[in-house]
Amino acid sequence: MVAFEEIKVGDTIPPLTKPAITHLQLALYAGAGADHNPIHVDEQAAKAGGLPGIIAHGMLPLGFLGQLLTLWVPQSQLRSLSTRFVGMAFPGDVITCSGRIAGKREHAGEKLVDIDIAAQNQKGENLQLGKATVALA
């Protein structure tokens, strides 16, 4: 169990590298994520929209960032999750999620840790830069 007292600002949490994004995964996410925008499954539609080709749903790497956090602490301790989508993910990309402790505070009787989180592709380019807050005992 992760303990509040043992966490220091600047510590990193265990990173998560996901298997390469596949077209099948984007089709599954289009269905389960209820996002039927054709730019995620149809090459021609993506190009007609001015994109270089099919792009992943931004919510997919954000889902990976959620997993990064729930692998670290039980989900019931997650208080907030936010991100800016700063780069696009494409089929074949291998995404690595990471987190660094940015602050510790107490609020409404809870011991909270703020974490800077990022999702990067295999070239080390940032795709998502975000923040999360978890409650620790």
Next chain:
Amino acid sequence: MIDKTIIGKQYPAFTVEVEKRWVRSFAEAIGETNPVYFDESAAKSAGYRSLPTPPTFPFAMIMDANQSFMILDELGIDKRRAMHGEQSFDYHTDLCAGDVVTGQQKVVDIYDKKNGALEFLVTETRLENQRGEHVCDLRTTVVVRN
């Protein structure tokens, strides 16, 4: 340019049921492997009422209720020019399979950058469960490339 007079507009409430099969298929799509998202007995052993929903599931709920595309259609914006710019979730209580969630979306901001080449549409959605408990607040920024 997006009509800024819709800032403050509140859309009709929507209701979405969290089906077990949906939680499993969502968890599979994001590559989850933790059994709590797939197996009810594992979820209950971990202290959940039923399968918990992964952290980003609430966005799938607002998409299922057509909340984002509804506004784009209303504004006459081509979905292929719209991209997700920012997303946040504030969690207030757990959200599990079997819950029936009611939400309401409002437009909180519209602005542009690069002389209108990029427009930003910001909405907030509050979700409550069948017991009237505040579940989650979502804030969504959609970027439109003109």
